[in-house]
Ligand SMILES: Nc1ncnc2c1ncn2[C@@H]1O[C@H](COP(=O)(O)OP(=O)(O)OP(=O)(O)O)[C@@H](O)[C@H]1O
């Protein structure tokens with residue numbers, strides 16, 4: 001009777017196979033913005049790392065005879081100074097390249113530190129639940145009640161200026177961005193049946209957390225990291241614009257913008273170039289993050 | 303009757319927090335070696351709770367309040383954790399309900415299929431791969447080498463469920479808990495998967511505790527059946543006997559309510575209100591409230 | 597009558613403000629460096645220093661210091677600004693109206709732009725329009741107020757100089773107002789020449805603050821409007837023959853505004869953060885600009901006063917958002 005009630009078992013598989021291009025490459029074709037933004041950022045990173053080699057001039061070298069030279073394409077320019085010079089006769093192109101060092105250092109270090117801290121807390125809270133979750137969630141609530149400006153004013157007033165302070169301020173303010181998302185994502189993953197299956201197999205909680213849950217949470221962290229780097233670049237620029245970042249003998253985009261703002265009527269380019277580079281970089285981090293989100297989302301959650 | 307493979311006696315469970323709502327009330331149930339034992343009841347009856355109690359994966363909000371779960375004569379609840387871990391996964395395996403959430407989206411099929419073999423049997427390398435390929439062949443999957451390298455989202459629901467079945471049988475367990483393994487699938491795929499479980503179970507001689515809310519499914523693959531209502535057993539016996547002449551009105555009502563798989567055209571009938579009221583009375587006599595979904 | 601819900605929120609607000617006071621006080625006291633040394637002119641005698649120490653309770657424990665400070669604060673005495681040698685409360689009170697006028701204007705502009713764009717985007721049916729709006733908005737969302745402000749300076753201050761790029765009002769205008777709410781008072785007194793000048797100074801900073809807000813509102817409201825439009829009541833209205841615009845304005849907008857409003861509240865608090873930098877760029881004499889000077893000069897009494905001012909503003913905004921929820925959502929009105 002049993003045998004009659006049930007149909008034959010058809011063979012499955014084989015036909016779904018899609019060979020050839022690996023899926024991540026296909027994804028990149030679907031999201032060209034990831035390639036463009038990522039390529040730009042890679043170039044910028046290389047320029048920053050090899051700044052002394054690729055800069056045409058010493059970024060600190062002043063030559064008052066050559067002050068406020070316009071960029072190469074306009075009249076009265078000196079071809080040796082492609083993007084012109086600032087009011088002290090320093091080469092703008094070289095200063096931009098060196099400024100990328102500060103910008104990217106802050107972006108990478110601050111985002112990674114905030115990301116690591118927030119992710120670890122978020123994972124623990126989401127996975128272990130109970131009092132761990134209660135403590136972390138309260139902590140987030142308290143943090144969120146403190147608006148970022150307030151916190152940053154307080155922090156800079158407290159710890160003073162400098163590269164480390166800027167990074168520290170960003171980490172202290174922005175770790176909650178990661179923690180909130182990772183916590184809810186982990187919570188969602190922990191409810192999945194594959195976690196139960198791993199428990200039945202006798203895997204330890206730690207193994208399940210690091211080997212099963214974490215890989216599913218990482219794509220989100222990656223997206224947040226990219227967005228956070230964009231935020232960090234802005235924060236650094238703003239702080240150096242008002243003179244609260246690194247000391248003035250180190251070129252920064254924000255500092256250059258501030259100098260340009262002073263002489264806006266005499267040399268628009270002094271402000272326009274660093275501002276454009278800043279916008280481009282921020283947009284690149286944003287588009288990269290957005291592209292990564294689209295790339296990882298439908299695949300991982302289907 | 304052969305000695306029991308799984309023997310549950312007086313199992314009770316309740317919510318950990320006040321008001322300690324009871325979820326299982328003194329459940330007795332036996333599964334013989336090689337037998338498919340159906341566990342039926344409507345949603346919220348406590349079927350999954352029984353399965354999870356056996357596997358030791360009860361949610362944190364639920365606690366056991368008494369009873370024993372013996373596997374081959376050993377009490378799973380009383381044994382040392384080490385021994386228990388030895389048994390779970392290798393001698394008792396799980397076929398889960400939802401093939402979508404039961405495979406880790408970020409790990410390859412091959413890795414997940416062979417977790418048990420690696421962890422419990424210490425297999426690796428070529429031997430492991432050969433075994434994985436033959437496991438997929440057993441569940442009628444073509445081109446197993448390619449499928450092993452895929453990620454879950456690249457496969458259909460039916461294929462994923464077959465992979466979970468293969469994983470469950472990979473350790474040649476004595477007992478399999480199948481928690482509604484077909485409800486997440488569409489009807490034609492359901493039948494294929496049922497047949498697959500039945501044939502795998504027969505060839506391996508595995509005992510199966512088959513959780514379902516569908517008496518039609520019970521009729522198709524179960525040797526014996528237990529009917530659960532509100533955490534309490536209302537009827538138990540050989541499938542043919544129970545379905546031919548249900549002794550409890552709830553079973554009869556459940557039969558009328560379930561879609562018939564062998565004949566088309568007969569509509570489903572809702573469980574009559576009068577019966578529900580009578581059952582509530584019965585539960586009340588046992589000091590048990592029916593747990594309703596919020 | 598004050599409902600218990602409202603009462604709870606007011607109590608919560610007071611507790612939060614107290615928390616901000618405690619935290620900022622403690623943090624600012626652990627700052628390395630002697631606050632007294634920064635407070636007085638170089639060459640002061642040892643007695644002077646000791647006297648000041650005693651006055652601020654700096655020779656006592658942290659708790660005692662806080663109690664002394666709180667006692668002064670409750671009577672409206674937040675001390676004297678170190679760098680500007682002025683009463684902190686007077687200093688802040690003199691600058692606050694400028695910031696309030698600026699942010700309220702920016703809020704109005706941002707809401708108008710964001711809501712307008714979201715409603716307009718529901719009128720088009722073509723997918724292409726929707727995705728173009730989304731992509732453009734994706735870029736708008738990434739551009740911060742800082743960048744807008746500088747771009748406006750370049751565009752309308754330098755390239756096509758039609759607007760003043762610094763200050764709040766032309767100093768040549770003789771102004772004898774009783775308050776520092778220049779825009780409001782000039783309108784009330786019908787001094788349209790002054791109102792015009794104040795507005796001209798305000799347009800660029802207000803737009804710089806409004807655009808990021810508009811981008812966020814557009815994204816959230818557009819999404820909410822789209823999902824509301826699929827609900828039965830909206831479909832029914834369409835079937836009854838109402839136009840898209842009418843359905844949006846009469847049926848869905850009200851419901852879609854609820855999630856948008858919560859967000860606007862949060863974003864409005866961020867906008868106060870934005871004033872710090874935008875006011876700096878336009879040399880606009882508000883509390884944001886003041887905050888930067890305070891931090892640069894490590895003027896701790898002023899920093900402390902400003903933090904409490906910002907804290908109070910944020911709390912008031914949250915209360916206002918809660919109140920407007922009750923207005924928009926009939927179910928909450930009798931809670
Ligand atoms: N994590 C949990 N926390 C609290 N109560 C739970 C939890 N999981 C299940 N329950 C309760 O336990 C009761 C039994 O649930 P169980 O999952 O065993 O039902 P079931 O018979 O498997 O139903 P279904 O057919 O829907 O799977 C239900 O009333 C449910 O509300």
Ligand SMILES: [Mg+2]
Pocket residue numbers: 349350351481482
């Ligand atoms: Mg269940």
